[in-house]
Amino acid sequence: MTDMSIALAESPEDLDAARQLSRMFRQWLYDNYPAERPVIDLYYNPARFEALLADLPDIHARPHGAIFLARLDGEVVGCVMQHEIAPGISEMKRLFVSEAARGSGAALALCEASLAQAKEDGYRMMRLDTGHRQIAAQKLYRRLGFRERDAYYEIPDGLKPILMFFEREL
DSSP, X not given: XXXXXXXXXXXXXXXXXXXXXXXXHHHHHHHHOXXXXXXXXXXXXXXXXXXXXXXXHHXXXXXXXXXXXXXXXXXXXXXXXXXXXXXXXXXXXEEEEOGGGTTTTHHHHHHHHHHHHHHHTTOSXXXXXXXXXXXXXXXXXXXXXXXXEOOSSOOOGGGTTTEEEEEEEO
16 A cells, blocks of 8 residues: 655755656657647747646745645655635646556645635635646546636637636635
């Protein structure tokens, strides 16, 4: 049996692990959807993406945000982040679980931790976006009570066909 834990990322090493998992997610998109690489680069512009990763501690800082890491047998295998996008509304970002940990329940545990933290922090609503081809993620979000909605931020026309937006009350 494996030992899974979910905890806030707090140390520089934890933040580096979250950055590495975020890079792994972008690579996973490239590997699984090679024909959509130009659209992926529109959403995850390489230079802006690296700048965003450098700013993770500020973007997702407590008390208005959080970064959670999942560990299986002590090894970091997944992450999820959240931050405030409007008063009372938090956004879940960058959920990713490594290939080795798929099916372990890590994604569910990360989402549950993020939702619980947002509720504890006084948020009333959680929003997120995901890709239209990310069927497993969509199933997970629906299982957690998220419902599909219109875009809640401005997106370039090139991204409209590939993104889906969800929200749920906390």
